[in-house]
Amino acid sequence: MRRFFSATWAIFWKDIRAEFRTKDIFTGMFIFSLLSLLVFNFAFDLRVSNVRQVLPGVIWVSIAFSSMLGLNRSFVLEMDRGSLEGILLAPVDRSALYFGKMLGNLVFMVAVEVVLLPVMVVLFNVNVLTPSVLVFVFLGTVGFAVVGTVFAAMAVNTRAREVLLPVLLLPVMVPVLIAAVKGTANVLDGGTLLEQGDWLRVLLAFDVIFLAVAFMMFDYVVEE
Amino acid sequence: MSRLRSVFKGVAVVAAVLMVVNLYMGLIRAPDPSNLQTEVTRKAQHIFYYHMGMNVMAGLGMSVNFLASLLYLVMRRRWLDVVARSAAEIGAIFGIGVLASGSLWARPTWNTWWTWDPRLTTAAITVLLYIAYLMLRNAVEDPNRRARFAAVYGVFAFISVPITFLSIRLWRTIHPTVFGGGNAGAKGSFALGPTIHQAFVFSMITFVFVFLAFLLLRVRVAMLEDHVATLREQVLIRMSKGAEV
Numbered sequence: 420m421r422r423f424f425s426a427t428w429a430i431f432w433k434d435i436r437a438e439f440r441t442k443d444i445f446t447g448m449f450i451f452s453l454l455s456l457l458v459f460n461f462a463f464d465l466r467v468s469n470v471r472q473v474l475p476g477v478i479w480v481s482i483a484f485s486s487m488l489g490l491n492r493s494f495v496l497e498m499d500r501g502s503l504e505g506i507l508l509a510p511v512d513r514s515a516l517y518f519g520k521m522l523g524n525l526v527f528m529v530a531v532e533v534v535l536l537p538v539m540v541v542l543f544n545v546n547v548l549t550p551s552v553l554v555f556v557f558l559g560t561v562g563f564a565v566v567g568t569v570f571a572a573m574a575v576n577t578r579a580r581e582v583l584l585p586v587l588l589l590p591v592m593v594p595v596l597i598a599a600v601k602g603t604a605n606v607l608d609g610g611t612l613l614e615q616g617d618w619l620r621v622l623l624a625f626d627v628i629f630l631a632v633a634f635m636m637f638d639y640v641v642e643e
Numbered sequence: 644m645s646r647l648r649s650v651f652k653g654v655a656v657v658a659a660v661l662m663v664v665n666l667y668m669g670l671i672r673a674p675d676p677s678n679l680q681t682e683v684t685r686k687a688q689h690i691f692y693y694h695m696g697m698n699v700m701a702g703l704g705m706s707v708n709f710l711a712s713l714l715y716l717v718m719r720r721r722w723l724d725v726v727a728r729s730a731a732e733i734g735a736i737f738g739i740g741v742l743a744s745g746s747l748w749a750r751p752t753w754n755t756w757w758t759w760d761p762r763l764t765t766a767a768i769t770v771l772l773y774i775a776y777l778m779l780r781n782a783v784e785d786p787n788r789r790a791r792f793a794a795v796y797g798v799f800a801f802i803s804v805p806i807t808f809l810s811i812r813l814w815r816t817i818h819p820t821v822f823g824g825g826n827a828g829a830k831g832s833f834a835l836g837p838t839i840h841q842a843f844v845f846s847m848i849t850f851v852f853v854f855l856a857f858l859l860l861r862v863r864v865a866m867l868e869d870h871v872a873t874l875r876e877q878v879l880i881r882m883s884k885g886a887e888v
Contacts, residue, residue: 444701491829506810519807520786550862552812566799569795570796570799573779573792573795573796576783576784576788576792577779577780577792578783578784579782580784583779585783586775586778587644587775587778587779587796588801590768590771590772590775590803591772591799591800591803591808592808593768593803594803594809594810595663595805595808597810597814598813600808601814618813618828621806621813622810624806625806627798628802628806629802629803632798632799632802636716636795636798639716639794639795640791640792640795642791643787643788
């Protein structure tokens, strides 16, 4: 068990360190999400008087799309330099690779959100930095990282690569998007976190079920 | 092989005959439901027999895909992958059929082609899932890897459908204003009288046979494709040997 955790940690830390040196993924994701905020700002502020109605959608579209960019990169790097074979040859459980990669992706997404949400407060003049909103943002992000890591490992081995990941990922993520958007909207409207039990349950159930399925399925994805 | 072929043919013939009878049962013999207000909605109700039938086919296709995907991951038999792929194709095509026939019915009955009702939304997302599944298959060249990836995605897709339905239903019941407060499923519904009931049951049985026929024929085509590919390889090998001499 210790071996498993240290292998997971090694893969996770490798990704973080590589990112600290290049800053490719974080910069790309962050700039992209900023740009999408700007587009939303132009698209909506002329028409909607109540920004609170639009903001949950803005938050989640930016997060979903920028996550897709980051997820794509996480395995493209391994493929292009042939390092995936090296990792797979290591005598450790394959699911260590999954958890390491998943945690790495999760950290990148959370890092982007940590910068993005304060920017939103400034741009839209709504306080989205409340604990209840953060709970929904975090649970939704976990869902994206859990499923996205498996699909990214598959998409990178296909002909279409970057094109295929959103097509595979978005229909599966529909429950997460619905629950996260509705939950975020309700707490922004002044509801408390406890009143959102249904949405929290959907998000938690999705995260747990799909973490289990991903854990079981990842071995098959990286088999050869 | 030849005995297998006659089984395939037999199922196809039975399905074709049943379908002809089914068209008569649903379109001519079944009466117009008396409780619907206008002539158009009464006629449109006959779509129901085929709408539900295609729904049964799509559901069977997706379930067979799920089972075959799971079994493939455990047993690694090529034919299981062929079955999964064929079932997913049926699921996607007839899923589109369900959406299209539902739209045709909804236009006179609900006065709109489409509405974001939980059931409709879930059906549309499910169809998109299986289109994504087929796109994934298309994008992988190595047959073993394609089979593995497709099986993994098939499992994910099938598990996400119930959660999607649950979350969409939750969303609509919490916010009834989105849908005008009423239960849309009740609008344009009809009583199942004895003749209608008979036609309905017959239609369901017919579509199960049509499903079996399509699945078997599709599997057979895939097996023949395999055979042709092997033959082509053998010919190429022979030709290259001939060139050396």
